[in-house]
Amino acid sequence: MIDGEEVWSMCDIVFMRIEYERREHSASLAREQGLTPMEAQRVENIQLASEGLLNVRGFHVALETFCNSSPEENLASTNVLIRSLAMFDRRVGKRRLQAIDIDSEHEKVRLFHALRCEAEGMVGVAGSENR
Numbered sequence: 048m049i050d051g052e053e054v055w056s057m058c059d060i061v062f063m064r065i066e067y068e069r070r071e072h073s074a075s076l077a078r079e080q081g082l083t084p085m086e087a088q089r090v091e092n093i094q095l096a097s098e099g100l101l102n103v104r105g106f107h108v109a110l111e112t113f114c115n116s117s118p119e120e121n122l123a124s125t126n127v128l129i130r131s132l133a134m135f136d137r138r139v140g141k142r143r144l145q146a147i148d149i150d151s152e153h154e155k156v157r158l159f160h161a162l163r164c165e166a167e168g169m170v171g172v173a174g175s176e177n178r
Contacts, residue, residue: 054158055099055128062102065095099127099155118143127153134159141167 048054069091077087096105109128113121121133122143133139134156144167149160 049158049162055155057101057103057106059102062095062100062105065100066091069095093125097125097127099153101128122147127155130156131159134163141169144169 066088073084073087073091076082076090077084080087082090092105095101096109101109106128109126110132112124112126113129113132116124116129118133118136118138121129121136122139124130124133130152134144144160144164147160149157152160
């Protein structure tokens with residue numbers, strides 16, 4: 048929570064509901080690309096992660112990936128959580144923070160970027176006023 052507002056929910060029940068709503072898409076993906084249902088579900092879960100939707104297991108996988116990757120890999124990740132956490136990585140310096148094209152990022156990445164810029168005292172950095 049930030050300022051009393053929930054920023055990220057990784058509730059398994061919510062995730063399962065969204066996953067269930069998209070099962071038609073997974074089934075058609077499996078048919079079109081010749082994937083097994085399990086492979087299609089994996090592709091769909093990657094898509095959900097790129098939209099910032101994770102369950103608890105997805106959170107743990109993303110956190111492990113984040114911890115075992117370089118800052119460059121984290122900033123280039125398709126996973127929104129990994130890119131968001133990269134904003135707090137001390138290996139990402141002020142110059143790199145300033146160079147990030149934050150306008151094209153997911154809203155959660157922009158929020159984490161703004162928090163980091165605020166903590167670093169970086170006034171006037173694009174995106175830091177979005178909070």
